[in-house]
Amino acid sequence: MMQDCLKKGALTSEDEIVIKGTAGTLYAAGTDTTLTSIMVFILAMVQPPDIFQKAQEEVIQVVGETRLPEFNDRTSLPYLENIITEVYRWYPAVPIGVPHLASDDDVYRGYYIPKGSMTIQHMGNVP
Ligand code: HEM
Known part of the structure; x- marks a missing residue:
């Protein structure tokens, strides 16, 4: 497809x-x-079977039992959501709490974050 587009200019x-890239x-x-995450999930699920059953x-x-789960179901599946967080x-397949540097002054939920601050994202279920 890209070669066709390139040919057409x-x-x-x-x-x-x-x-x-x-x-x-x-x-x-x-x-x-x-x-990696799917393999760790399976490893967790074959250990205590009551967790998988729940x-x-x-x-x-x-x-x-007649359809597959959709993204819209996710908020209605808190037990499964917590298993995924666990x-x-x-x-972890990769380090999750990757630090970031604020490239500009910013305000987040009322907190002033000056340019150059290091921030670390919270991956849990924050309301
Ligand atoms: C369980 C699966 C995955 C885990 C644990 C994971 C983890 C991460 C983490 C920790 C970061 C760094 C986030 C940060 O800057 O704080 C990241 C970034 C990124 N991930 Fe994933 N990831 C997953 C799946 C995927 C998939 C499926 C894709 C693409 C289809 C993807 C594409 C990316 C890209 C493009 C970035 C860089 C985003 C940016 O520009 O800052 N990841 N991922």
Whole structure:
């Protein structure tokens, strides 16, 4: 598709580099992290079977057995949500609390964050 677009002049060679870089980044960022998290989830679920049973019961109660879960169901599945958070805590695929540097002065929920401050994101369920 990109070669067709390049031939038609719809993309510049710079666009081509950006598209390839973006696709590569998504692939690299998404594969090992997802695979590791799914494996840790399975490892957790085969250990104490009552935890898996509780999660399964919640899914059946909320989603039923005739369709797959959707993102909209997520807030109605607190037990499963907490299992997923525990997966990230137990064996994180990558360090989760990555520090960031504020590139400008900012205000967040009434807190003044001066330019140059280090902030660390909270990954839990903050209301
Ligand atoms: C369980 C799976 C995953 C975990 C644990 C994970 C973890 C992380 C973490 C900790 C960061 C750094 C966030 C920060 O700057 O504070 C990050 C960034 C990023 N992740 Fe993931 N990730 C996962 C899945 C994915 C998937 C599936 C994709 C793409 C399809 C993806 C794409 C990215 C990208 C592009 C960034 C950089 C975002 C930016 O520009 O700041 N990740 N991820």
